[in-house]
Amino acid sequence: MKECHIADNPLPDNQSSIILAGNPNVGKSVIFQHLTGHYVTVSNYPGTTVDITTGTMEVGGKSYQVIDTPGTLSLIPRSEDERVTRDVIMSHIPWCIIQVGDCKNPRRTLDLTLQLLEMGHPLILVLNMGDEAQERGIIPNPKALSEILRIPVIPTVAVTGQGIPALKKLLVNPYVPCTSCFYSPDIEQAIKNISSLLPETLASKRRISVKLLSGDASVKSLFPDVFTQSLSLNIDQIVDALQEHYSRPLDLILMEERLEHVESLTNKTWTFPHHKTTTWNDTLSRWTLHPFWGMVTALMVLYLMYLFVGSFAAGTLVDFFENTLFGKYITPFVTYWVKHLVPGEFIQQLLVGEYGLFTMAITYALGLILPIVTAFFLFFGILEDSGYLPRLAVTMDRIFRKMGLNGKAVLPMVLGLGCDTMATLTTRILETKKERVITTILLTLAIPCSAQLGVILGMLGGISGWGTLIWLFILISSMILVGYLSSRILPGENSSFILEIPPFRMPQISNLLIKTLVRLEWYLKEAVPMFALATFLLFILHWFGILENIERLSEPLVSSLLGLPKETAEAFLIGFLRRDYGAAGLYNIAQKGLMTHKQILVSLVTITLFVPCVAQFLVNIKERGLKAALYISLFVLIFAFMAGGLLNLLLTWLPIPL
Amino acid sequence: MKTNPNPNNNENPSDNDIKNLYSEHRFEHRIDHGLCLIWHELERGNTQADPIKEKMIEAIDTRVFDELTRSGLILEENNLLEFTETGKTIAADIVRRRRLAERLFEDVLEIPKGEVESRANEFEHLIDRHVEESICILLGHPRECPHGFAIPPGKCCADKEDQLESIVASLDHFEPGESGRVTYIITRNHPQLHKLMSLGIVPGTLIHVHQVYPSFVIKVEETQLALEQKVAENIYLRRL
Ligand SMILES: Nc1nc2c(ncn2[C@@H]2O[C@H](COP(=O)(O)OP(=O)(O)O)[C@@H](O)[C@H]2O)c(=O)[nH]1
Ligand SMILES: [Zn+2]
Ligand SMILES: [Zn+2]
Ligand SMILES: [Zn+2]
Ligand SMILES: [Zn+2]
Ligand SMILES: [Zn+2]
Ligand SMILES: [Zn+2]
Numbered sequence: 001m002k003e004c005h006i007a008d009n010p011l012p013d014n015q016s017s018i019i020l021a022g023n024p025n026v027g028k029s030v031i032f033q034h035l036t037g038h039y040v041t042v043s044n045y046p047g048t049t050v051d052i053t054t055g056t057m058e059v060g061g062k063s064y065q066v067i068d069t070p071g072t073l074s075l076i077p078r079s080e081d082e083r084v085t086r087d088v089i090m091s092h093i094p095w096c097i098i099q100v101g102d103c104k105n106p107r108r109t110l111d112l113t114l115q116l117l118e119m120g121h122p123l124i125l126v127l128n129m130g131d132e133a134q135e136r137g138i139i140p141n142p143k144a145l146s147e148i149l150r151i152p153v154i155p156t157v158a159v160t161g162q163g164i165p166a167l168k169k170l171l172v173n174p175y176v177p178c179t180s181c182f183y184s185p186d187i188e189q190a191i192k193n194i195s196s197l198l199p200e201t202l203a204s205k206r207r208i209s210v211k212l213l214s215g216d217a218s219v220k221s222l223f224p225d226v227f228t229q230s231l232s233l234n235i236d237q238i239v240d241a242l243q244e245h246y247s248r249p250l251d252l253i254l255m256e257e258r259l260e261h262v263e264s265l266t267n268k269t270w271t272f273p274h275h276k277t278t279t280w281n282d283t284l285s286r287w288t289l290h291p292f293w294g295m296v297t298a299l300m301v302l303y304l305m306y307l308f309v310g311s312f313a314a315g316t317l318v319d320f321f322e323n324t325l326f327g328k329y330i331t332p333f334v335t336y337w338v339k340h341l342v343p344g345e346f347i348q349q350l351l352v353g354e355y356g357l358f359t360m361a362i363t364y365a366l367g368l369i370l371p372i373v374t375a376f377f378l379f380f381g382i383l384e385d386s387g388y389l390p391r392l393a394v395t396m397d398r399i400f401r402k403m404g405l406n407g408k409a410v411l412p413m414v415l416g417l418g419c420d421t422m423a424t425l426t427t428r429i430l431e432t433k434k435e436r437v438i439t440t441i442l443l444t445l446a447i448p449c450s451a452q453l454g455v456i457l458g459m460l461g462g463i464s465g466w467g468t469l470i471w472l473f474i475l476i477s478s479m480i481l482v483g484y485l486s487s488r489i490l491p492g493e494n495s496s497f498i499l500e501i502p503p504f505r506m507p508q509i510s511n512l513l514i515k516t517l518v519r520l521e522w523y524l525k526e527a528v529p530m531f532a533l534a535t536f537l538l539f540i541l542h543w544f545g546i547l548e549n550i551e552r553l554s555e556p557l558v559s560s561l562l563g564l565p566k567e568t569a570e571a572f573l574i575g576f577l578r579r580d581y582g583a584a585g586l587y588n589i590a591q592k593g594l595m596t597h598k599q600i601l602v603s604l605v606t607i608t609l610f611v612p613c614v615a616q617f618l619v620n621i622k623e624r625g626l627k628a629a630l631y632i633s634l635f636v637l638i639f640a641f642m643a644g645g646l647l648n649l650l651l652t653w654l655p656i657p658l
Numbered sequence: 659m660k661t662n663p664n665p666n667n668n669e670n671p672s673d674n675d676i677k678n679l680y681s682e683h684r685f686e687h688r689i690d691h692g693l694c695l696i697w698h699e700l701e702r703g704n705t706q707a708d709p710i711k712e713k714m715i716e717a718i719d720t721r722v723f724d725e726l727t728r729s730g731l732i733l734e735e736n737n738l739l740e741f742t743e744t745g746k747t748i749a750a751d752i753v754r755r756r757r758l759a760e761r762l763f764e765d766v767l768e769i770p771k772g773e774v775e776s777r778a779n780e781f782e783h784l785i786d787r788h789v790e791e792s793i794c795i796l797l798g799h800p801r802e803c804p805h806g807f808a809i810p811p812g813k814c815c816a817d818k819e820d821q822l823e824s825i826v827a828s829l830d831h832f833e834p835g836e837s838g839r840v841t842y843i844i845t846r847n848h849p850q851l852h853k854l855m856s857l858g859i860v861p862g863t864l865i866h867v868h869q870v871y872p873s874f875v876i877k878v879e880e881t882q883l884a885l886e887q888k889v890a891e892n893i894y895l896r897r898l
Contacts, residue, residue: 102880104880107858108881248806249845249848255856285882393884496847496853496888497873499883501883
C-alpha cells in the first residue's frame with residue numbers, strides 16, 4: 001500500500017441508515033432478518049431480491065433504517081438491480097455500510113470491499129458462510145484482514161446466528177476507514193486531481209473520481225447540479241490525459257490494478273486446502289448439470305410439480321375444499337343466514353345468488369385458488385432455496401436461446417406458472433431491455449398461472465389424452481414461434497449467459513413457510529379484489545339483462561370463429577379481469593354439459609393464450625410502459641382468437657378422437 | 659460506459675516507443691512497418707491521408723510512404739487513404755505476424771510488458787509462413803493482440819482442429835476434467851469482460867472445466883459458473 005492518508009474521522013451523527021451490500025447469494029437477506037427481525041424473501045437464486053427491502057433496528061437506543069440492496073458484483077452496474085444498488089450506495093450518506101461476503105470467495109468479496117472503501121463511509125465486512133468454508137477447508141484470517149484494511153471484519157454463520165451479536169455491537173460505533181491507495185502513481189495523481197475539482201460538500205469524492213476515470217458518466221446524472229459544463233470539461237481533460245498513457249481503456253486498467261491488489265490481499269489473509277475433497281453436494285450437482293441427466297431431472301421436477309400442484313392440490317385438496325368444506329357446510333350455512341337476515345332480493349342475489357359475491361367470488365378464491373396457489377408457492381420455494389433453479393437455467397439455456405433469451409429467463413418463466421404478475425416483476429433480473437420485453441410477451445401469452453392451470457387441467461382430464469397433447473403442443477409452439485419472431489423483430493441486444501451456480505442447500509423450513517406466506521398474501525391481495533370486481537360486474541350485467549346483449553354482439557367471434565356456445569362469451573368477458581376466473585367460467589359451462597369435447601379444447605386454447613389479467617396488465621404498464629403494454633395485450637388478444645379459430649377449423653376437418 | 663475515449667488519443671504505445679528502433683532497420687523492414695502503421699490507423703477509422711503521412715515520417719522515414727504508393731500497395735483518393743488488393747493482403751500478413759509475436763512473448767515466453775514491443779518488432783521479420791502457423795496453433799489461434807486489436811486470421815485459423823497441440827487455447831477447446839490458467843480475455847465485448855473480471859476470471863486465475871455441454875460449467879475459486887459457448891470462446895487459458 002502506498003502513502004495512506006489516515007482519516008479516522010469522527011462522524012457527523014445525523015445519518016440514520018445502515019446499508020447492506022454484497023455479492024449475490026451470500027446471505028444478506030438472512031443477516032437482514034437477524035438485524036431487523038423482519039421478514040424478507042430469502043432465496044438461493046442470484047438476483048431474487050430485486051426490490052429494495054428496508055426495515056428498522058435499534059442501535060444504542062437509536063432507531064436506524066436498514067436497507068437491503070440487490071446483490072452486486074461491482075459498483076459499476078450492468079443490470080437494473082445492480083444499478084439500484086449503485087444508486088442507493090452513491091446517493092445516501094449512511095451511518096454505516098455492512099458488506100456481507102461469502103468467505104469461500106475471497107477475491108470477489110474483496111473486490112467489492114475495495115470499491116466500497118473508496119466511498120469513504122464507515123464499513124464493516126462480514127465474512128459469512130463460515131460453515132461451508134470450513135467444510136471445504138477454506139480458512140480466512142479476519143484479524144489480519146482487519147489490520148490491513150483498517151475496518152472491522154467479522155466471521156459469521158448467518159443461518160445459525162453465529163457472529164451476529166458481535167456485528168450488532170460494532171454498529172454502535174462505526175468509524176470511517178482510511179482510504180488505501182493501491183493504484184499506480186499516475187492514476188492516483190489523476191484521482192487526486194479530479195477530487196480536488198469536486199466541491200467539498202460531495203461525499204465519497206474518491207469513489208466518484210474513480211468512476212469518472214472509469215468512464216462511468218452516469219454518476220454525473222446523480223448529481224446534476226454539481227457537474228456543470230465547465231467542470232465536466234476539466235474532468236474530461238484529466239481523464240484524456242491519463243488515457244494517453246495507456247493503450248487499453250482506463251476502466252480495464254483500473255480494474256486490473258484493483259484485482260492485483262485483491263490477489264495480494266487474498267494471499268496474505270486466506271488459507272486454502274491442498275487437496276480438494278468431493279462432497280455429495282458436488283456429485284449431486286454434476287448430475288443435475290449433465291446434458292442428459294440434467295434434462296431427465298428437469299422433467300422429473302416438472303412431473304413432481306404436476307403431481308403436487310396439479311394432482312394433489314388441484315385434485316384432492318380442491319375437491320375437499322370446494323365440494324365438502326364449502327359445498328356441504330359453509331355455503332349452505334351462509335346462504336341460509338343471508339336469506340333470513342338480509343332483506344331484499346337484489347342484495348340477497350348480490351351476495352349468494354348465481355353470480356353472488358360469496359357463492360362465486362369467495363368460494364372460488366378460497367376453495368379453489370388458495371389450495372392450488374399455496375401448493376405452487378411451496379414447491380417453488382423449495383426449488384429456489386435448494387439451489388435447483390440455476391441448474392434448470394443451464395439445462396434450458398439452449399432452448400431459451402432460440403427465443404432470444406438465455407437460461408436466466410428460467411426464473412420468471414417458472415414463477416409465471418404460479419403468478420404471471422409476480423413473474424413480470426422479476427424480469428428485472430434480466431440484463432437487457434430486449435430480453436425483458438420478450439419475457440413479458442411470453443409470460444403474457446403462453447404461460448398459464450397455477451390457478452388457471454388447475455382449472456384447465458381439470459377440464460382436460462375430462463376429454464381424451466389427445467386433447468392435453470394438442471393443448472400442450474399449441475402452447476409450446478406458440479411460445480417458441482412468438483419468442484423466435486420477437487427476437488428477430490425487436491431491436492436491441494441479448495446478454496451473454498454467465499450464471500453463478502450456488503451449491504445445493506437444504507431449504508430451511510421456517511424460511512420456506514414465511515416466504516410462502518408472504519407470497520400468498522401478495523397474491524390474495526392482488527387476486528381477491530379482482531374476483532369480487534369481476535363477479536360484481538357479471539351480476540350487474542346479468543341483473544339488468546346486458547349480458548344477453550353482449551353475448552349477441554360477440555356472436556360472430558365466439559360462435560362463428562371459435563364455434564363455441566354463446567354462453568362462453570361471458571367467460572371470455574371475465575377473462576379480461578382474470579384469465580383463471582374466465583377458465584373457471586368455462587369449467588362451469590362444461591359442467592352443465594353445454595360444450596362438446598372439441599369445443600372444450602378450442603375454448604381452453606383460447607383462454608390460455610388470452611389477454612393478461614388486469615393486475616398483470618398494470619404491472620406490464622409499470623415495467624414496460626403504456627404503449628408497449630397496450631401493444632402486447634392487443635397482439636396477444638388477436639393471437640389467441642386466431643389460434644382458437646385455426647384450431648376450430650382444423651378439428652372440423654381432421655378426424656381426431658377427442 | 660466509455661469504451662474507447664477519443665480514439666485519436668488512444669495511441670498504441672508502439673507508435674512512439676519504437677520510433678527510434680524503426681529508423682535503424684533495413685529498408686524492407688521499414689516498408690513492413692509502414693504497412694503496419696497504416697493498418698493500425700485504418701482499423702481505428704483514421705483514413706485521412708495527411709495525418710498518416712506525417713505520422714509515418716515521424717516514426718519511420720520520409721521515403722516509405724512514397725515507396726508504398728509507387729509499388730501500388732496503397733491508394734490515395736480525395737485525401738482518403740486505402741490499401742490496394744495486394745497491399746491489403748501483404749499488410750494483413752505482416753500485422754498478423756507482428757501481433758502473433760506480441761502474443762507469443764507475452765503469454766508463453768512471459769517477457770516483461772515493457773520489452774514486448776521492441777522484441778516483437780524485430781522478431782516479426784524472422785517468421786516465415788510455416789513458423790507463423792506453428793505459433794498460431796501453439797497460441798490457440800488468438801484473435802486479439804495484447805493491446806486489444808484484432809489479429810487477421812490465417813489459413814490455420816479456419817479449422818481449429820489442431821488445438822490439442824496448443825499451449826494456449828480458448829476455453830471452448832477444453833475437455834471436462836482439464837484445468838488451465840487464464841492468460842487473457844478478449845476485450846472487445848466490454849460489459850461481458852467486466853462481468854467475468856468481477857466474478858474473478860482474470861489473467862492468472864485457475865479454472866477447472868467441469869462440463870462443456872449444454873453450457874460450459876467451470877469452477878473458479880469455490881464458485882461454479884455456467885457460461886455459454888460465445889463467452890467461453892473469449893477466455894484464453896494456458897493448459898496445465
Ligand atoms: N450454510 C450456510 N448457508 C447460508 C448462510 N447464510 C445464508 N445461507 C443460505 O444461503 C442462501 C442465500 O442467502 P440469501 O440471504 O438469500 O442471500 P442474498 O442473495 O445475499 O440475500 C439461503 O438459502 C440461505 O439460507 C450461512 O452462513 N451458511
Ligand atoms: Zn397473478
Ligand atoms: Zn467499461
Ligand atoms: Zn529490422
Ligand atoms: Zn519490425
Ligand atoms: Zn498489439
Ligand atoms: Zn491460426
